[in-house]
Amino acid sequence: MKVRSRFHQHHHLEAATNNQSIAMRSCQIVMGPAGTGKNLDWLQDLLLEYSDDDYFIFDCPGQIELYSHLPVMKHLCTALQEWGFSICGIDSLFISDPAKFISGILCSLSAMVQLELPHVNVLTKCDLVDEHELEKYLDPSSGYLLETLSNATTDKWQPLSRAVCNINDYSMVAFVPMNIQDEESIEMVLHHIDHAINFGEDIEPKVSQIHPSIVAETMGAM
Incomplete structure (x- = not known):
């Protein structure tokens, strides 16, 4: 998943960890959309670095089940709304x-x-x-x-x-x-x-x- 402001700044969610830390913490964290849902504090801190006028695009994964019936993306959207987005x-x-x-x-x-x-x-x-x-x-x-x-x-x-x-x-x-x-x-x-x-x-x-x-x-x- 990728977070991008309206113009030029962007972040990859995988930037929170490098390959070595992923290997060391593979038993402790879940990667992908589900991992984002378990690390919302990190995502909130990242987004709040920008001004109120910034415009973000989340390039989300294509698995239809994440949107049609699984709660993963819904939980993420609910969190973003609670943060004022x-x-x-x-x-x-x-x-x-x-x-x-x-x-x-x-x-x-x-x-x-x-x-x-x-x-x-x-x-x-x-x-x-x-x-x-x-x-x-x-x-x-x-x-x-x-x-x-x-x-x-x-x-x-x-x-x-x-x-x-x-x-x-x-x-x-x-x-x-x-x-x-x-x-x-x-x-x-x-x-x-x-x-x-x-x-x-x-x-x-x-x-x-x-x-x-x-x-x-x-x-x-x-």
Whole structure:
């Protein structure tokens, strides 16, 4: 797991120990996400070194069970909230067919329910997908998904496919496309994250950025 501020500073959680100390303490500590949960005091001290305006990105492991039903990541998120951090979960996926897309929707929905956080679902690697094909998944219809699944499965699974596709009709999960080659695409993802955590709303506006007539009117009212 990696902690990164908005601009340039970053820390690796494994920096807390070197190879020798890991070998010596292998029976005393647990590494990985579970190890982070058992060393929250160290993580808190690290994060509190920065100012209130810093913006952190946690590059988390990809095992879906850590987010869908195991308590490891939920405990970490709860600790961050108790320390005064605004948290936003980001689930990065890729698509190649309706079956994987439906699977991604279910995984994202499960993580959203388990973590109880503002959530942004990002479709990554969009530079590798045909634009016309991508549009089918950004605003998909259940009819299209069901028809495609029906062509790939037997009649036995039709009721299940129909029930699963209906989840998409409730719009509980939405996706933001990200093309690493397109700066505007990356800015859009960042905008969604900022909006989800209300980043910057507590920053006082600079008087120099306010129109003089508004300043004069405000001073007169006082």
